[in-house]
Amino acid sequence: xxxxxxxxxxxxxxxxxxxxxxQTWQGLSDQAEITRTTRGIPHIRxxxxxxxxxxxGWVQMEDYGIRVVDLLLSARGETAxxxxxxxxxxxxTSDLRSLRxxxxxxxxxxxxxxxxxxxxxxxxxxxxxxxxxxxxxAPPSLHPDFEGYHVLARDVPGPDWGMxxxxxxxxxxxxxxxQDSGLDELGSNTWALGPERTTSGHAILFRNPHLSWTAxxxxxxxxxxxxxxxxGDFRIGGPFSVIGGWNARLxxxxxxxxxxxxxxxxxxxxxxxxxxxxxxxxxVPLERNRYTVRVxxxxxxxxxxxxxxxxxxxxxxxxxxxxxxxxxxAGDGNPRLGEQFLAMMRAQSLDxxxxxxxxxxxxxxxFTYADADGNIFYVWNAMxxxxxxxxxxxxxxxxxxxxxxxxxxxxxxxxxxQLLNPQGGYLRNENDPFHHTNLNAVMDPADxxxxxxxxRLRLRSQHSLELLHNDRRFSLEEVTSHRASDRMLLxxxxxxxxxxxxxxxxxxxxxxxxxxxxxxxxxxxDRTVAAEARGAVLFVEWWERYLxxxxxxxxxxxxxxxxxxxxxxxxxxxxxxxSPDAPMTTPHGLADMDRAVAAFRAAVPAxxxxxxxxxxxxxxxxxxxxGRLDLPVSGCDGLLGCFRVIWYNDDEDGRRRVRGGDGWIxxxxxxxxxxxxxxxxxxxSNRPDSPFHEDQLADFVAHRMTPVAWTAADIAREALITYxxxxxxx
Numbered sequence: 001x002x003x004x005x006x007x008x009x010x011x012x013x014x015x016x017x018x019x020x021x022x023q024t025w026q027g028l029s030d031q032a033e034i035t036r037t038t039r040g041i042p043h044i045r046x047x048x049x050x051x052x053x054x055x056x057g058w059v060q061m062e063d064y065g066i067r068v069v070d071l072l073l074s075a076r077g078e079t080a081x082x083x084x085x086x087x088x089x090x091x092x093t094s095d096l097r098s099l100r101x102x103x104x105x106x107x108x109x110x111x112x113x114x115x116x117x118x119x120x121x122x123x124x125x126x127x128x129x130x131x132x133x134x135x136x137x138a139p140p141s142l143h144p145d146f147e148g149y150h151v152l153a154r155d156v157p158g159p160d161w162g163m164x165x166x167x168x169x170x171x172x173x174x175x176x177x178x179q180d181s182g183l184d185e186l187g188s189n190t191w192a193l194g195p196e197r198t199t200s201g202h203a204i205l206f207r208n209p210h211l212s213w214t215a216x217x218x219x220x221x222x223x224x225x226x227x228x229x230x231x232g233d234f235r236i237g238g239p240f241s242v243i244g245g246w247n248a249r250l251x252x253x254x255x256x257x258x259x260x261x262x263x264x265x266x267x268x269x270x271x272x273x274x275x276x277x278x279x280x281x282x283x284v285p286l287e288r289n290r291y292t293v294r295v296x297x298x299x300x301x302x303x304x305x306x307x308x309x310x311x312x313x314x315x316x317x318x319x320x321x322x323x324x325x326x327x328x329x330a331g332d333g334n335p336r337l338g339e340q341f342l343a344m345m346r347a348q349s350l351d352x353x354x355x356x357x358x359x360x361x362x363x364x365x366x367f368t369y370a371d372a373d374g375n376i377f378y379v380w381n382a383m384x385x386x387x388x389x390x391x392x393x394x395x396x397x398x399x400x401x402x403x404x405x406x407x408x409x410x411x412x413x414x415x416x417x418q419l420l421n422p423q424g425g426y427l428r429n430e431n432d433p434f435h436h437t438n439l440n441a442v443m444d445p446a447d448x449x450x451x452x453x454x455x456r457l458r459l460r461s462q463h464s465l466e467l468l469h470n471d472r473r474f475s476l477e478e479v480t481s482h483r484a485s486d487r488m489l490l491x492x493x494x495x496x497x498x499x500x501x502x503x504x505x506x507x508x509x510x511x512x513x514x515x516x517x518x519x520x521x522x523x524x525x526d527r528t529v530a531a532e533a534r535g536a537v538l539f540v541e542w543w544e545r546y547l548x549x550x551x552x553x554x555x556x557x558x559x560x561x562x563x564x565x566x567x568x569x570x571x572x573x574x575x576x577x578x579s580p581d582a583p584m585t586t587p588h589g590l591a592d593m594d595r596a597v598a599a600f601r602a603a604v605p606a607x608x609x610x611x612x613x614x615x616x617x618x619x620x621x622x623x624x625x626x627g628r629l630d631l632p633v634s635g636c637d638g639l640l641g642c643f644r645v646i647w648y649n650d651d652e653d654g655r656r657r658v659r660g661g662d663g664w665i666x667x668x669x670x671x672x673x674x675x676x677x678x679x680x681x682x683x684x685s686n687r688p689d690s691p692f693h694e695d696q697l698a699d700f701v702a703h704r705m706t707p708v709a710w711t712a713a714d715i716a717r718e719a720l721i722t723y724x725x726x727x728x729x730x
Contacts, residue, residue, distance in 0.1 A: 025129040028054040028122060029726035037709045037718035040684040040692030043221040049342075050118030052224050053239055057126025058725035060218060063685035063692070064236050065137035067216065068127060071237035072146055073139075075153040076102050080295040080304075082139035089304075092295055096306045097158060099291040100315075101333070105153035108335040112152075115227075116338050119239050121148035126725060133728045141296075154238045155337040157329070157363050160262035164317035164327040166394040167264055171318065187256040187431030189464060189483065189643060190368045192376035194425035199475045202671045205370040206479050207244055207253035209233075210638070210645045210661050213626075213682045217664035221710075230345040231676070231708065233664055240338040246668050246676070249348045250371035255429045257366045259382035260451040261330040264397040265313050265406055266323040277324055279312055280402040286311060286324075313406055325397050330383035330410060336361035350375045357381065358413045366429045372670040378427040379418040380434040384411040384452065391451035417443050417452070426468045430461040430638065436583055439469050457583045459489045459641030465584060467643070476669040480677050482643075483665060484703040486528040486634045489641025491539055493588040497575065498542075499523055501593045502600060518604040518614040529642060531619025531632040531701070538614045540640070541607045545599035547573070550592075610654070622648060624701050625657045626682055627694030633658060633701045665705065677705035 031051035035043045042059040046052035060068050073079050077095035085092050109117065124146040131137060131144035138144070188209035195201045209217070216236030223229045232245010244253045270276035270283045277284055287310040294301045309316040314328040336359060343356035350371055357367070360383055369377040385407040389398050400406045419427060423440040433453035435443045445455055457465075466489075467482050474482070502519045505511050518538060525535025550568035570577035575589025590596045607614045611621055619632025635646030648656035658681075668676035681700040684692040699706065709718045723729060 023050055023054075023122070023125070025054070025125055025726045028125065029724045032725050033722060034059060034725055035715055035722045036720045037715060038720070039219075039680070039696055039706060040690070040720075041219055041221065041709070043223070043709070043715050045223045045225070047225055048118065049115040049224055049227070050122040052222055053119035053122030054126045055122075055725040056220065056222065056234060056239055057123035058130065059220070060234075060236055061127060061130035061134075061137065063218070063687065063690065064216065065130075065134070065687065067686060068237055069131070069138045069142070071154060072124075072127065072150050073142070074098060075105075076146075076150045077291075077293055080293055081301065082141055082296060084298065085295050085304075092293060092304050095293040096291045096304070096308070097161060098153070099293065100289070100308055101156045101158045102150070102153045104333045105149045105156050105335060108156075109149040109152055112335065113339060116342055117148060119342070120151045120338070123151050123239055124148050129726050134730075151238050152335060152338065155240055156333060156335050157331040157337075159315055159327045159329045159332050161317075161327070163262050163264070163329075163394045164325075167325065167327075167397065168318045170395050188254070189430050189460070189645070190253040190255050190366075190428065191464070191468065191479070192253075192368045192370040192378070192427040193468075193474060193479070194370075194376045194421060195374040197425035197473055198669070199473045199478075200669060200671060202669050203370040203372070203374050203376055204474065204476055204479055204667065204669045205246065205251045205253060205368070206483060206667045208483055208645075208665045209244075209253075209255075209663055211663055212660035213658065213663060214686075215660070215663060216686075217680060219664060219678060219680055219684060221715075228342075228346045231674070231710065232666070240341045243341055243345075245666070246670075246674055247345060247348070248372070248674060250350070250353055250369065250670070251668055251674075252344070252353070252367050252369045254365040254367055256431050257364055257380055257382065257433070258453055259364050259380075259384050260391050260393075261363060261383055261385065263328050263385065263387070263407065264317075264392060264394070265326050265328060265400040266397040267311060267313070267326060267400060269319075269322070269324055277311060278401060284312060286316070313400065323397070323399075328406060330385050331361075331363040334361055334363075334383075349373070350377065354413075360410060360413060366431075366434070368427055368429060370668075370670060375421060376425070376427050377418070377420050378429065378434075378437050379413075380416055380452070382411075382416060382452075384416065384449070385409075386411050387449070387451075391449075411449075417448055419443075424469065428461075428464050428468055430458075430464050430643075432456050432458055432461045435580075436461065436465070439465060439584070455580045455583075457578065457580075458639065459493070460638035460643060460645065462584055463487065463489045463641050463643045469584075476667060476675060476677070479667050480705050481703070483667070484634075485643040486530040486533070487641070487643070488527055488529055488536065488539070488636060490543070490639075491525070491527040491536075491641075493641075494543075494574070494590055495522060495527065495539070497588075497590045497593070498596055498600070501590075501597050505597060514608070514614070515601065515604055518600070518607075521615040528634070529618050529622075529636045529644075530634045531617065531622075533618045533634075534615040536618045536636070537611060537616050537621055538603060538607050540636070542600050542603040543640075545602050545606075546590075546596055549595040549599055620655075622646070622656045623651070623658070624681075624697055625651065626697050627688060629694050629697050631697060631701045635661060662700070666708075667705070668708075674708075674710055676708035676710065678708055679705045 028051045032046040032055040044055040077098035080091040080095050127146050128144040191206040193204040218234045220234045221231045230247050235241035267277040275286045292305040311326050314326045318325040340359040340361040347353035364382045367381050386409045387407045417434040422438040435455040436457050521535045529536045550572040574587035578586045624631045624633040635644040636642040638645045646661040649659045651657040664680045666678045709715045
C-alpha cells in the first residue's frame with residue numbers, strides 16, 4: 001500500500017520567485033538539433049534533458065504558438081487577466097483553483113530529480129525565447145516570463161471540484177439517483193498482440209485515441225544521448241501530458257477509464273473554537289488560504305479574491321451548522337507524473353516499466369503494453385482509494401472524526417485489475433471496464449472493489465473482439481487496415497428484426513413507393529459507413545427517431561450530430577439488452593416493432609427532405625473539412641458499433657463536419673528495430689499557413705498511414721530541414 005501524499009498548503013498563498021534557469025537559450029540551442037521529416041515530424045537529438053525540453057518547447061511553439069501559451073496561462077491562473085472573466089466568472093473560478101495547484105508545483109519543484117527539473121525548465125525557456133521573437137503569439141499584455149514550475153503545474157492534479165459542486169447542488173435541490181446515459185464515448189481503441197498472433201513473431205501495439213480534433217496530439221521523436229530514445233505523442237503544452245508511444249524495446253497506449261477517486265466527508269466543527277474541527281480527539285484549526293487573480297473587464301484590470309479552506313482531508317466545499325463538508329481526491333497535489341513517465345520512457349524491460357508504474361503518479365487510464373521480448377500486458381490503472389467505507393458518490397458525505405474514518409492509502413499497483421500474456425495472445429480496450437479485456441481470461445468483478453466499474457461491453461468493444469478473438473495471425477500492415485473497419489455493428493443487431501416488420505407493411509394503402517424504395521435501400525445496404533455506402537444515413541435517422549419514441553427528448557441538431565447513443569433504457573430499445581452471460585451477442589433485436597415501423601415512416605421523408613433522397617451516400621453528407629480540404633469521410637459514433645470512430649457537428653451548409661474521434665493513430669511492431677506506421681488526421685500544426693496543417697487529411701480519409709522514420713538512415717532519407725532550436729527560421 002502507498003500512502004497519499006500530504007497536501008502542501010503552507011506555501012500556497014504567496015508564490016516566491018523560482019530559481020533562475022542556469023542555462024541560457026544560446027547554450028541550450030548549441031546542445032540540441034531538430035530534424036523535420038515528412039509531415040513535419042520533429043526528431044530531436046539533445047545532449048541532456050534540459051536541452052531536450054528546450055527543443056520540444058521550441059517545436060511546439062513553431063507548430064501551435066498561442067495554444068501552448070494559453071495552456072500555460074491556465075496553469076498559472078492568468079486566463080481571466082488576459083481574456084476576461086468568462087461566462088459566470090468561469091475563468092475567474094478556474095484561475096483561483098489553478099493558483100492552489102500552482103503553489104504546490106512551486107513548493108515541490110526543487111524536490112524533483114534534476115533531470116526532470118531541467119526538462120521542465122528547458123520547455124519554459126523555449127516558450128519565452130519564442131515569444132521574444134514572435135510576440136504576436138501571446139496576448140499583448142503578457143511578458144515572456146514562464147518558469148519550469150508553470151509547466152509542472154499542468155501535470156499536478158487537483159481535487160474533484162465537480163463532485164463537490166454536484167453535492168452542494170444536491171443539498172439545495174434534493175439528491176436523485178445518478179443516471180448512466182451511456183453517452184460518454186471519449187476515449188480510444190488499443191490492441192496488443194503477442195508473438196503467437198503475428199505473422200512476424202514479434203509483438204504489435206496499436207493505438208487509436210478518440211478526442212476532439214482540437215486535442216493537440218503532437219507526434220515527435222526524442223533522443224537524449226546516452227539516456228533515452230522515445231517516439232510518440234507529446235501532447236501540446238508540456239513534455240508529459242497524456243503520453244503514449246515506444247522506445248526501442250517497449251511501448252504503451254492509454255485509454256480512458258472511470259475510477260472513483262474522490263469521496264465526500266463531513267467533519268464536525270468544534271463548538272468551542274471558531275474555524276476548528278474535531279479531529280482525532282483534538283481541535284484542529286482550519287487553514288485559510290486567500291488567492292487573488294487579476295481580471296480584465298474590457299477597460300481595466302480588477303482583482304478578485306477567494307479563500308480556499310483546507311482540512312486534514314482536503315478542501316472545504318460547504319459548511320452548515322453541524323458539518324464542514326470536504327472533498328478528498330486521490331492524487332490531489334501529486335507532482336510526480338513527469339517523473340513516472342520519464343522512467344517509463346527510459347525502461348528497457350517489462351520489470352523496469354512495471355517499477356515505474358508502481359509509482360502510481362498517473363491518476364487513471366487503462367495502460368496496454370507490448371515489448372520486444374514478446375510480452376503483452378494490461379492494467380486498469382488508477383490512484384484508487386483503499387476505502388474503509390462504501391463508496392458514496394456525489395450524494396453521500398461520510399462522517400469522519402479521525403483517520404480511521406477516511407481512506408489514507410491507495411490500492412497497491414498489484415491489486416489493480418491486470419493481465420499478463422493471456423491465452424489467445426491479445427489484449428484490447430475501447431473504454432469499457434476491464435472484465436472482458438480478453439475473453440479467455442474474463443476478470444471476476446468480485447475480486448475488486450465494487451466501485452471499480454461494473455462489467456459492460458458496448459458495441460465498439462464487441463466489434464474489436466470480433467476482429468481479435470480468434471486464431472488469426474496479423475501482419476503490422478493488416479493491423480493498420482483493420483483499425484479502419486467501417487462496419488456498423490448496431491445494424492447487424494437490429495436490422496434483421498426491422499426488415500421483416502417492414503415487409504409486413506407491404507400492400508397497405510399507406511405503403512408508398514417511397515417507403516418501398518427506402519426499405520430496399522436498407523436491405524441492400526452493406527451495413528458499413530464507408531463514404532460510398534448508401535443506407536447508413538437513413539438507418540441513423542431511423543435509429544434516432546426510434547430512440548425518441550422510447551422516451552428520449554427530441555435531440556437538438558448539435559446533439560444529433562455529436563453523439564448518437566442509447567440514452568433510453570435498453571429494455572425499451574432491444575428485444576434482449578446486453579448481458580454479461582452473452583457478452584458478444586447482446587444486445588440484439590427490437591423491443592417494440594410498432595415503434596420501430598413508425599420511426600421508419602418518419603425517417604424516410606425526413607431523410608429525403610434534409611438530404612435530397614433516402615439513399616444518399618454517407619460521404620456526401622459526412623465531411624472531413626480541415627484547412628482548404630473538404631473530403632468525404634467514413635466512420636461513425638462508437639455507440640453505433642463503429643470501430644473507426646468519428647463524431648460530427650452540423651456545419652453551416654447543413655452537412656456534418658468531423659469534430660473529433662480518430663486522431664493520432666499508431667501501430668508499432670517490436671522486432672530488432674521498432675517498425676511503425678502513424679497518421680495524425682488534423683496534421684502536425686494548427687497554423688493554417690503551415691505546410692503541415694492539412695497534409696495528412698487525404699491519407700486519413702483514405703485509411704492510409706505513413707511509415708515512421710526511426711533509424712538515423714530513415715531520418716536522413718526523409719529529412720526536410722535540420723536546425724537548432726531558439727534560432728528564428730521565419
